Amino acid sequence: MTVEIDLAGRVALVTGAGAGIGRGVASWFARAGARVAVNDIDPGRAASAAAELVSPAGPALPVPADCRDEAAVEAMVATVCAELGGLDVLVANVGMLPPGTGLAPVTGYGADQWRAVVDQNLVSAALCARAAATVMTTAGTGGVLLFVTSGETTRPAPLNAAYGAAKAAVNHLVTSLAVELGPAGIRACAMAPGTTATETVAAAFTPERMEAIVASTPLRRMVAVDELGPLAVFLASDLARCITGQFVLADAGAFLSRTRPANDEGLRRPPAGSASDA
Template sequence: MTADGARVVLVTGAGAGIGRAVADRFAARGDRVALLDVDAGRVTAAAAELVGTGADAVAVTADVADPASVSAAFDEVVARLGRLDVCVSNVGVASSTPLLDMPDTEWRRVVGTNLDGTFHVLRAAARQMVRQGDGGRICCVTSFAARSARRGAGPYSASKAGLEMLARVACLELAEHRITVNLVSPGFVDHGRRAGMGEFVTPEYAAAIAATIPWGRTATTADVLPAIEFLCSAEAGYVTGALLSVDGGGSAGRFALPRNNG
């Protein structure tokens, strides 16, 4: 914590979507927040909005797929905010291309961002927290796609599955430093037809997913925030290596099958 008792929280993918909502939530708590995103204009505007509300927030531009960019970003955050207490690794991109048609560039774009990017962020966060010597919280956002295949989601599912095991390894290796590493697995959050994430999402696609969810609807960012907030809290000091699903029961079973009354 800083001298005034506030924590320094870094959120990746913070220019929009879940990442932006997470940054808003921690800023509202009184934490000092670093918003990291590859889109300079988007993240600068997001941070400026928070500063306008009286929050202590800074914008940092970086491409998580580039280790040098990530290293420079973390150095900038520590230089501007003094330390790092919490890191929420949220950045991710998706695709919907059959493997037979998958170009190498598309595979590398998704895996490079989701898996390599998580590694770069997790490593940089852990190194800073170990240097500080007083523990920390790391939370990675994963997906049900890591455990349930979808046609066209080869690189996305593979990268999220790899991300989950990476976090578990980190949990073991960082325990001695009292750094917790946990995972939150949201249900489908409709980002709309957003570049890099939801070009393939149509109203029909979202409705088809909603039909498989016992709760009867897809997730919102507000559904996901409490899980991330808890896993990054002081109260979760003995929780590490955990995966918390926030998906309305979507991962519990095959809800879309008709009821068998026989």
């Protein structure tokens, strides 16, 4: 027997998909036969990523928007439904540390920085989930809400507390959505990557830090951008139809490590304003 994941006839919206993990995830939805909408805050990135996606179901749709902006998110989801005929899967992938924030102790983190990190990682996810769940509930066809959180939710996040707290809140949001929306046939899950070899991470971390992370994981590797899409399409597919309210770590076992480098070790830039670790 051959087991295939076939998402033909489904429409998937992936946020922050102009680069990195989101771009990789979007490509797997296209390969699985879904129609794909590619969101990014940068219209050029959304357009170029969409142009690269090949799905038997048709071309991808670029839907540039800032996922922290309530009206923009509502308009984006309306566009997806109008252009692609509905919405079956949301992958809320937007996150990381937005401009004006960075690594710093909690005692050095001001209200503006907390709000910026929470807006980027939690509020954006909640706004996208609300818009998607509203159209899914109205259509009555069910759906899947997937969130990209982080391995940083499984351990203390010194110097990165706002990010860890916001991502952990998304893991909890998943449980609430699962209970509220389960009766409507809508599932909610999160994927929590470990340090993933995106261009953003490569630009922020020294080779020594990369090597230290690799050495600290049981599988002796970082996560590759292309390795999260298979988990996403599985969770979105009917093969996972009894799974909801869960978060799944995809971190090469990093959560088991006792030897991970500190969050401010081996950065190309000083901690304030640098990219986050996983």
